[in-house]
Amino acid sequence: MEDHSWLEKRRKVLELSENGTTILKIGGSVITDKNVELTARTQVIDRLAEEIQRTNTSNLIVVHGGGSFGHPAAQRNSIKDGLKDPSQLIGFAETHHFMTVLNGLVMDSLIMHNVPAVSVTPSSCIATENGRIRYFEDTPLKMLLKTRFLPVLYGDAVLDTKLGFTILSGDQLVSAIAMRFSATRIIMGVDVDGLCDVDPKKEKNAKMLPHLTLAELKKSQHGIGKSTVYDVTGGMLGKVAELVPAIEQGIPVTILNATKPNVVFKALNAERVEGTLIEKE
Ligand SMILES: Nc1ncnc2c1ncn2[C@@H]1O[C@H](COP(=O)(O)OP(=O)(O)OP(=O)(O)O)[C@@H](O)[C@H]1O
Ligand SMILES: [Mg+2]
Numbered sequence: 016m017e018d019h020s021w022l023e024k025r026r027k028v029l030e031l032s033e034n035g036t037t038i039l040k041i042g043g044s045v046i047t048d049k050n051v052e053l054t055a056r057t058q059v060i061d062r063l064a065e066e067i068q069r070t071n072t073s074n075l076i077v078v079h080g081g082g083s084f085g086h087p088a089a090q091r092n093s094i095k096d097g098l099k100d101p102s103q104l105i106g107f108a109e110t111h112h113f114m115t116v117l118n119g120l121v122m123d124s125l126i127m128h129n130v131p132a133v134s135v136t137p138s139s140c141i142a143t144e145n146g147r148i149r150y151f152e153d154t155p156l157k158m159l160l161k162t163r164f165l166p167v168l169y170g171d172a173v174l175d176t177k178l179g180f181t182i183l184s185g186d187q188l189v190s191a192i193a194m195r196f197s198a199t200r201i202i203m204g205v206d207v208d209g210l211c212d213v214d215p216k217k218e219k220n221a222k223m224l225p226h227l228t229l230a231e232l233k234k235s236q237h238g239i240g241k242s243t244v245y246d247v248t249g250g251m252l253g254k255v256a257e258l259v260p261a262i263e264q265g266i267p268v269t270i271l272n273a274t275k276p277n278v279v280f281k282a283l284n285a286e287r288v289e290g291t292l293i294e295k296e
Contacts (some may be wrong), residue, residue, distance in 0.1 A: 016259075021249065022208065025034060027209050027282075028154070031049060032056045034151070034250075035197065035198055035199060035200075036075070036076060036142060036160065036175055036193075036196040036198040036199065037072060037075045037076070037194045037199065037200050037201075037283065038075075038076050038078065038192055038196075038198050038200075038202070039067075039075060039076070039077050039078070039201075039202045039279070039283070040077075040078045040079070040080065040186065040189045040199045040201070040202070040203045040204060041063060041077060041078070041079040041080065041088070041204045041279075042080045042082070042185075042203070042204050042205040042206065042265045042273065043079065043082025043083070043084070043085065043147045043170070043185070044080070044206035044274040044290040045059060045060055045063075045080075045081075045138065045204050045206050045240075045274050046063070046079060046080075046082060046097040046117070046120075046121065046226070047081075047083040047084060047117065047246060048082075049082050049086070049242075049246075050083070050084050050085055051083055051246040052083050052084075053082050053083060053113065053116075054082055054258055055084070055117060055120050057120060057124075057209075057240050059103045059273075059293075060121055061121055061124050061127075061128075063124075063204075063273065063279055064121075064124040064127070064128040064130060065084050065096075065123045065128050066276075066277065066279050066282070066283070067125065067128070067130055067165070067279070068125075068128040068129055068130050069153030069280055070283040070284050072281055072283050073163050074160065074165050075148075075165055075188050075283070076158060076160065076167075076168070076192055076196070076198075077087075077132070077134070077165060077166070077167045077168070077260060078167075078168045078169060078170075078185045078188050079116070079117070079118070079121055079167070079168075079169045079170075079185060080169070080170050080186075081113075081169070081185065081186075083108065083113060083183075083245070084113040084114060084116060084117035084245075085110060085113060085114050085117070085169075085170055085171075085247075086245040086246055086247050086248075087150065087245050088106065088109050089110045089172065089182050089247045091106065092106025092107065092109070093107075093109065094106060094107055094110050094115050094172050094180060094181065094182050094247075094249075095181055095182040095247050096178070096181075096185055097175060097177075097178025097180060097181055097241075098178065098179025098180050099179075105125035105185055105253065107172050107180050110172040110182075110259065111138055111171060111172040112174065112269055114169055114170070114171050114172070114173025115136070117169070117210050118134055118167065121167060121169075122134050122167060122226075123168070124192075125165065130165055131163070131164050132164070132165040132166075132167050133159055133164045133165070133166055133167065134166075134167050135155065135156055135159070135166050135168050136168075136169065136171070137168050137169065137170075137171035137172045137173060137183055137251075138155070138171045138172060138183075138186060140152040140153065140155070141183060141188075142173060142174045142175065142176060142274075143174075143175045143176070143178075143181055143183055144175065144176045144177055145175065145177045145178065145248060146175065146178070146181050146182075146183075146243045147187075147251050148183070148187065148188075148191050149176060149197075149216075151183075151191070151195070153195060155174050156168075157193075157208065160196075162169065166265075167183075169185055169188075170182070170184050170185035170186075170248065174219045182247055184248035184249075184250060184253065184254075184257065185248075185252045186203075186248060186257040186258065187248075187257045188255060189201060189203070189257070189258070189259045189261075190258055190260055190261040191259045193266050194208060194260065194261055194264055194266070198261075198266055199266070200266075200267050200268075200269070201241050201261060201266055201267070201268040201269070201276060201280050202269050202270070202271065202279070202280055202283070203254065203258070203268060203269065204238070204271060204273025204278075205251075205254075205270060205271070205272065205273065206273075206279070207272060208223050208237065208271070208272045208289055208290065209225070209270050209271060209272070209290040209291035210223070210224050210227070210235075210251070210255070210270050210291040211221045211223050211224060211238070212224060212238045213238045213240070214238075214239075214240040214243065214251070216243045217240065217243065220253050223291065224291050225289075225291060225292065226292050226293075226294075227289075227292070227293045227294075228293075228294060228295065228296050229259070229263065229293070229294070229295050229296065230296070232255065232259075232262075232293055234260055236252070236255070238259050239251050239252045239255055240252060241253070246292050252287040255269065256272075257283030258293070262293055262295055263292070263295060265295050267292060267294045267295075268291065268292070268293045268294075269286055269288070269291065269293075270290055270293070271281055271289065271290030272289070272290065272293075277279055278290070287293055
């Protein structure tokens with residue numbers, strides 16, 4: 016009998032990329048060593064760039080996190096709590112700059128792998144109000160996508176109408192973009208195998224949760240922790256909380272381990288991977 020499975024898979028990928036946008040978050044926990052400030056995992060960045068190139072997916076937006084480039088500087092200068100003292104101005108500038116440095120490494124690698132990636136700086140097109148996105152000039156982003164570029168954004172230090180400034184997490188950005196662009200799916204790459212009943216870095220018997228509905232997610236939230244390292248945006252708990260509105264809109268989220276080779280490739284290719292799938296119902 017003829018094997019149509021390849022064709023079937025190809026059809027699914029085409030359908031996904033033609034019909035809707037995919038948002039891929041590459042966690043700072045993946046592309047940096049969060050224990051050592053300003054330490055990028057360049058080999059991991061290169062591997063992910065190659066995986067993105069290999070999928071040949073159009074209609075993809077990448078958002079990356081801050082890891083040890085964003086969080087320590089943001090924490091040191093209390094950027095998330097807003098502008099309280101002029102001495103923080105240099106801290107804001109530093110936090111934003113470190114993010115552009117990490118973003119530069121990601122862009123270098125994508126472009127070296129022949130991916131037409133273009134960076135979109137969140138602090139230049141987004142302002143928040145009390146930490147929530149209030150203004151978002153997304154015309155260039157829409158045009159980039161339409162022209163078949165791969166837009167790349169990141170968690171950033173942004174201006175805030177009430178606080179002066181704050182931190183906009185990559186996780187909030189993912190959720191907001193997914194809703195604005197009516198994305199068909201969100202893929203969240205982190206440094207653990209998925210969402211577990213308890214933090215797997217603290218509890219070695221943690222159980223991975225392969226599938227959750229929104230109702231089940233809300234019930235299991237007590238076991239979700241922050242992060243074992245610096246994370247000014249609430250680690251896994253903050254991440255999941257940000258994703259809820261997008262899931263409520265019917266956008267499925269997969270949380271997977273992007274430190275493992277080929278996991279992101281397979282997920283982008285609509286193949287089954289180890290991880291946690293969270294759906295509305
Ligand atoms: N129940 C849980 N299941 C899985 N991971 C959990 C859980 N509770 C806490 N965590 C922690 O969440 C961490 C991932 O979140 P974290 O914010 O550190 O990474 P990230 O979002 O990729 O980084 P960044 O914020 O820099 O982008 C994991 O390393 C894990 O230790
Ligand atoms: Mg985080």
